[in-house]
């Protein structure tokens with residue numbers, strides 16, 4: 500077959516005309532892994548990063564749309580390594596709320612707060628899997644989603660293997676088990692069952708996240724092969740051998756500090772109830788409810804309130820353990836466990852980052868844990884850094900988050916897959 504030169508030129512120009520190129524010029528580039536370029540230019544073509552470097556060294560392709568980012572900071576979008584899309588509406592939970600439209604609305608809320616990816620670790624149904632699949636192609640107007648399917652529960656090894664197969668057959672990105680007695684109020688998954696689930700997950704080429712509370716359960720499950728610690732150790736201080744184990748096995752640790760906060764903070768009016776950054780994401784009705792003294796009294800009278808006080812104490816242990824593990828070189832994956840009622844998607848991720856700062860982590864460490872490390876912890880190299888070839892999921896900020904993590908609240912633009920969110 501012969502194609503004329505004219506025809507070839509037409510094809511080439513049609514291709515380049517369809518290429519959408521955007522150049523962010525002059526701002527601070529926070530790459531994700533620690534590198535910072537003070538006056539940088541970032542080029543995005545068809546949703547992916549095609550150049551990132553000092554402004555005087557990056558060539559901007561002709562025809563690119565230029566965005567002046569002088570005085571601003573650009574960083575990768577936040578990745579929540581342990582959140583949820585959930586059957587939640589406001590402060591209520593019901594299976595009928597697990598709909599495509601409600602999930603999309605939750606993913607848009609995440610995105611509006613700069614959370615451009617969420618790993619939903621459990622209770623994921625068909626609508627969640629579909630939205631996960633749709634996130635693989637094309638620019639999005641909402642956060643990317645990855646799913647774990649149903650949390651695997653079983654009483655025996657045989658049942659655990661069967662259940663693991665059933666969930667694995669749905670094609671999740673990771674699996675999850677809970678090894679926890681909820682402060683003595685429920686039965687813990689028996690050891691032969693969780694061991695069988697971990698082994699079967701690996702046979703199915705899937706990684707296993709584990710929900711734990713106690714240090715000894717964290718140690719035992721990671722030793723048995725669990726790949727991701729989905730909560731803080733909250734009973735006692737971690738020791739050097741546990742840190743060594745996580746490092747040696749390259750297992751990440753997701754603190755979910757705001758999950759503890761949510762167990763007690765609604766007994767009275769939370770300090771953030773009138774924070775405009777919080778209010779914009781929840782609506783007036785929910786705001787009225789959480790400030791309602793009768794509702795607060797009911798919360799205090801609920802038997803769960805006693806557990807909340809114990810989780811409050813556990814939070815203090817968790818804060819110290821986070822600092823200790825970070826100091827000992829364990830990779831931290833920012834996670835919040837948002838999604839269920841009272842764990843507000845978007846705002847709680849910012850609270851989480853601020854609580855990580857309270858624990859003693861530096862802004863650079865926190866940003867790393869919420870971007871490139873969160874991605875790496877889920878073995879995802881397509882997002883999480885301002886690097887050539889990765890998805891253009893990024894935030895343009897009006898202040899420098901390396902000075903103070905609260906600067907992350909000054910989000911001026913959110914881009915996902917090269918598209919700017921409205």
Ligand SMILES: [Zn+2]
Pocket residue numbers: 581582583620621836
């Ligand atoms: Zn969770």
